[in-house]
Amino acid sequence: MKIGHEFGAHPIATSCRMLGGLARRASGRHAALAAALALGVLAVGCSGDSDGGRRVLLIGIDGASPRVAMPMVEAGRLPNLADITRRGASGKLRSIPPLFSPRIWATIATGKSPRDHGITAFVKKETSEDKQLYLSHDRRVPALWNIVSERGFSVGVVNWWTTYPPEKINGVMVSDHFFPEQIKMIKQTFKDRHASTGALVHPQSWTARANELFENDAPLTSIADPFTENAALPKWVNREILSRQYETDAEVTRVALGIQQDFRPDVMMVFLPGIDRVSHWLWGNLEPEALYPPGLRPEPAAREAGAEALRRYYEFTDALIGLLARDYDSDDLVLVMSDHGFEAGVSMMLLTGEHETQASLDGVIFARGHGIEAGIGSRGAGVMDVTPTVLAFLGLPTAQDMPGRPGRFLTSDTLDTVQSYDGIRVERVTLKSSGREQEIVEHLRSLGYLEEDDAGGEPDAGAPSE
Numbered sequence: 001m002k003i004g005h006e007f008g009a010h011p012i013a014t015s016c017r018m019l020g021g022l023a024r025r026a027s028g029r030h031a032a033l034a035a036a037l038a039l040g041v042l043a044v045g046c047s048g049d050s051d052g053g054r055r056v057l058l059i060g061i062d063g064a065s066p067r068v069a070m071p072m073v074e075a076g077r078l079p080n081l082a083d084i085t086r087r088g089a090s091g092k093l094r095s096i097p098p099l100f101s102p103r104i105w106a107t108i109a110t111g112k113s114p115r116d117h118g119i120t121a122f123v124k125k126e127t128s129e130d131k132q133l134y135l136s137h138d139r140r141v142p143a144l145w146n147i148v149s150e151r152g153f154s155v156g157v158v159n160w161w162t163t164y165p166p167e168k169i170n171g172v173m174v175s176d177h178f179f180p181e182q183i184k185m186i187k188q189t190f191k192d193r194h195a196s197t198g199a200l201v202h203p204q205s206w207t208a209r210a211n212e213l214f215e216n217d218a219p220l221t222s223i224a225d226p227f228t229e230n231a232a233l234p235k236w237v238n239r240e241i242l243s244r245q246y247e248t249d250a251e252v253t254r255v256a257l258g259i260q261q262d263f264r265p266d267v268m269m270v271f272l273p274g275i276d277r278v279s280h281w282l283w284g285n286l287e288p289e290a291l292y293p294p295g296l297r298p299e300p301a302a303r304e305a306g307a308e309a310l311r312r313y314y315e316f317t318d319a320l321i322g323l324l325a326r327d328y329d330s331d332d333l334v335l336v337m338s339d340h341g342f343e344a345g346v347s348m349m350l351l352t353g354e355h356e357t358q359a360s361l362d363g364v365i366f367a368r369g370h371g372i373e374a375g376i377g378s379r380g381a382g383v384m385d386v387t388p389t390v391l392a393f394l395g396l397p398t399a400q401d402m403p404g405r406p407g408r409f410l411t412s413d414t415l416d417t418v419q420s421y422d423g424i425r426v427e428r429v430t431l432k433s434s435g436r437e438q439e440i441v442e443h444l445r446s447l448g449y450l451e452e453d454d455a456g457g458e459p460d461a462g463a464p465s466e
């Protein structure tokens, strides 16, 4: 393990944090030794250390719009986000166009601009016949999970964009390619026919546990899937696709809860994709119908059902946030954010919501924890500020080559900086070909995911469908 002074941090402060991190990290196997080590050393050398043991939970809710979330918080329909709002900061989170989810989620997780981190769109343009989603090794800089791992904190990462192949972090990473319905749908949209055949989880020894959590379909919340049985929705809405989003968000949450239960990581990062996907189908029901072509103007009853199903999905997401956050102390950082909002638009013929222009540039941020005053606004925070905010909260230096800064809603101790974290070596699980690629393509085709003549034409990096 490298020692903090390599990055220019204050050596004593860093070693105390390192010991704290080691103690936390070792708490499973060597709890007694770690506790003795931590108590002995912290009592002598780290009595002023104010950040011992505080944990961080980051939850990404793709495409959550302030236009929907904020009125619902005020109306009491999102009790968990309302709780964060009361206890901490909330408001808009400014994004960076173009609003392609993987590039923005990579910015959120690295503190770097897309030009610097290298994930600039959905797919790498190889040939028109051979497209491939960006993979984790296309990211040129370490992410938050690498930085905190390096500093001795334990980490859990579930379903964050562009985490395949998974990275060898100090904890568990369940890659976005672990969730089969989700990744099939994305690959179908972007005509990526490469199979994800390598390990989907780091460490591989946790794969069986991840599978067990994935397959347990006991309901997590009292909020039922608002799509499957909902015949009142506009006729052209594909209820089956929306139900799969509901399932995927539940699966992601179950796996994340399992990591929390098994490892209690210092830093936990969970990505819930559903609001974005559901909004692409249902957003139009919130907008004046004159914005849409006649075929996409539902009857008033269908329109109300569509708007209500979308709001219901926000309620479901809020309930999942409540489950994920339930074991965090009031001093821990709980930060929920989205990468962009939504606006009226017709794309790929049937989708009535998109995120293309300034109108959907703002996502949301909700943050509570030590150093965050109750009931304040987001104070101009942007997506580049998330990683610096987490670093500052953990007492780690921010990096001079990160364009953002810790959110102005967070009061932190004097901030150290380092020039860069880019020297951290990122190790990944090796990709192997299984030889089953053609079989998987045939399977996708049998499920209706692969059509030779996709009605949507040729989605590419600019496709607005995710």
Ligand SMILES: [Zn+2]
Pocket: 063, 101, 276, 277, 280, 355, 464, 465, 466
């Ligand atoms: Zn989207």
